[in-house]
Amino acid sequence: MSRADQERRARxxxxxxxxxxxxxxxxxxxxxxxxxxxxxARPAGRGGAGPAGLRRLTRRVRRAWDRPLTAYYLLLGxxxxxxxxxxxxxxxxxxxxxxxxxxxxxxxxRKQLVAAALGTILLLAAARMPIRLHRALAYPMxxxxxxxxxxxxVPGIGQSVNGNTNWxxxxxxxxxxxxxxxxxxxxxxxxxxxxxxxxxxxxxxxxHMLVPLVPVAMLLLGLIMLGGDMGTAMILGAIxxxxxxxxxxxxxxxxxxxxxxxxxxxxxxxxxxxRMDRLRCIGATEPGPGDVCWQGLHGxxxxxxxxxxxxxxxxxxxxxxxxxEPHTDFIFAVTGEELGLAGTLSVLALFxxxxxxxxxxxxxxxxxxxxxxxxxxxxxxxxxxxxNIGAVLGLLPIAGVPLPLFSYGGSALLPAMFAVxxxxxxxxxxxxxxxALAMRPAGVLQxxxxxxxxxxxxxxxxxxxxxxxxx
Numbered sequence: 001m002s003r004a005d006q007e008r009r010a011r012x013x014x015x016x017x018x019x020x021x022x023x024x025x026x027x028x029x030x031x032x033x034x035x036x037x038x039x040x041a042r043p044a045g046r047g048g049a050g051p052a053g054l055r056r057l058t059r060r061v062r063r064a065w066d067r068p069l070t071a072y073y074l075l076l077g078x079x080x081x082x083x084x085x086x087x088x089x090x091x092x093x094x095x096x097x098x099x100x101x102x103x104x105x106x107x108x109x110r111k112q113l114v115a116a117a118l119g120t121i122l123l124l125a126a127a128r129m130p131i132r133l134h135r136a137l138a139y140p141m142x143x144x145x146x147x148x149x150x151x152x153x154v155p156g157i158g159q160s161v162n163g164n165t166n167w168x169x170x171x172x173x174x175x176x177x178x179x180x181x182x183x184x185x186x187x188x189x190x191x192x193x194x195x196x197x198x199x200x201x202x203x204x205x206x207x208h209m210l211v212p213l214v215p216v217a218m219l220l221l222g223l224i225m226l227g228g229d230m231g232t233a234m235i236l237g238a239i240x241x242x243x244x245x246x247x248x249x250x251x252x253x254x255x256x257x258x259x260x261x262x263x264x265x266x267x268x269x270x271x272x273x274x275r276m277d278r279l280r281c282i283g284a285t286e287p288g289p290g291d292v293c294w295q296g297l298h299g300x301x302x303x304x305x306x307x308x309x310x311x312x313x314x315x316x317x318x319x320x321x322x323x324x325e326p327h328t329d330f331i332f333a334v335t336g337e338e339l340g341l342a343g344t345l346s347v348l349a350l351f352x353x354x355x356x357x358x359x360x361x362x363x364x365x366x367x368x369x370x371x372x373x374x375x376x377x378x379x380x381x382x383x384x385x386x387x388n389i390g391a392v393l394g395l396l397p398i399a400g401v402p403l404p405l406f407s408y409g410g411s412a413l414l415p416a417m418f419a420v421x422x423x424x425x426x427x428x429x430x431x432x433x434x435x436a437l438a439m440r441p442a443g444v445l446q447x448x449x450x451x452x453x454x455x456x457x458x459x460x461x462x463x464x465x466x467x468x469x470x471x
Contacts, residue, residue: 115410126421242379
């Protein structure tokens with residue numbers, strides 16, 4: 001072999017080794033899966049399943065529920081949903097009643113629609129009014145309510161409806177029930193009175209706790225009972241108890257007021273045969289002598305025939321002359337017949353949301369007037385819901401109390417919507433809620449006003465800077 005061949009043979013292993021070093025080596029197959037081929041096992045419960053996922057979901061819901069604007073959205077959305085659903089049910093439940101009275105089938109619905117539009121204006125106005133203006137309106141509202149309620153008892157002026165003299169007729173279809181506005185007046189005036197006394201540290205004495213709150217409430221109750229309206233009197237009693245409870249009345253004092261109120265209620269029931277007949281109809285399964293339990297019994301029939309999802313909107317049979325007052329006091333029964341258990345539970349859930357939001361506003365504020373007024377409004381709405389639905393279910397005597405924000409009647413709808421606007425104003429005034437509202441992007445109308453004024457629309461960052469300056 002020549003010398004050149006020997007040198008080429010000596011260089012060949014080195015070149016092979018160099019080429020082999022440049023070639024990427026594949027991992028040896030040892031039977032184990034690599035990290036890239038098989039993903040790591042997830043812990044149990046991850047991804048929404050199992051106890052850990054349930055705990056995460058619970059924490060997420062709790063954080064969302066504790067946000068600063070929760071009460072604000074519950075009050076605004078819940079009240080508007082109840083009002084809209086009430087309009088639908090008034091339209092469905094009142095058509096036969098209107099035709100039987102020789103009126104157009106949409107007569108009651110059109111009146112309720114006008115009242116709802118006016119009530120929405122009142123709600124938005126009350127939600128935008130400062131708290132000091134609400135306090136300034138308390139005394140004029142109480143004086144006006146007392147004057148109108150006294151005017152009802154003047155012969156020739158007050159008008160009787162269903163045996164109760166508690167209406168003022170302004171000509172044509174326009175009527176007013178001043179006792180409904182008396183509820184709002186008692187809440188606002190009582191809250192302002194208790195807040196002033198708390199500022200002077202007088203609520204530790206029982207006489208300042210009761211006087212003049214209880215005497216003025218008794219005056220309102222007396223004017224209502226002169227007209228025979230036991231249901232509205234019960235609501236005013238609930239408002240009084242709610243104010244005393246939120247004010248921190250001692251247990252002995254609170255129990256004394258309840259005992260006196262219960263005694264007066266028993267006396268008023270036993271002194272009237274008509275009220276005793278209503279009391280005997282609790283849980284009735286037959287119409288009774290003279291059909292005294294006819295209304296309560298057919299309310300149960302309507303609820304029982306609705307089933308899970310109802311017979312369909314407008315398909316109620318009880319509203320065809322069998323159930324008295326289907327669009328006012330017993331509209332919940334028609335709702336159960338047409339929308340079923342799902343519909344009635346939805347209505348109850350909306351009222352429960354309102355009640356929770358009212359209690360939350362009263363419990364989180366440091367302003368005494370806000371706490372007392374929110375507690376009074378919540379006691380008013382919840383007591384009226386319990387009395388109305390309890391009567392429809394046959395658990396309580398029929399008291400002639402409408403379902404708030406839902407039943408037909410402008411006199412009941414207007415003050416109730418103003419009261420909800422009051423709660424919304426209180427929810428907006430919480431420091432955290434005020435900051436959260438200030439950090440939201442400017443609305444369409446606000447941006448349009450800025451453009452028309454020759455300014456640039458405010459951005460989210462500008463809104464945030466303005467919120468930080470106001471803190």
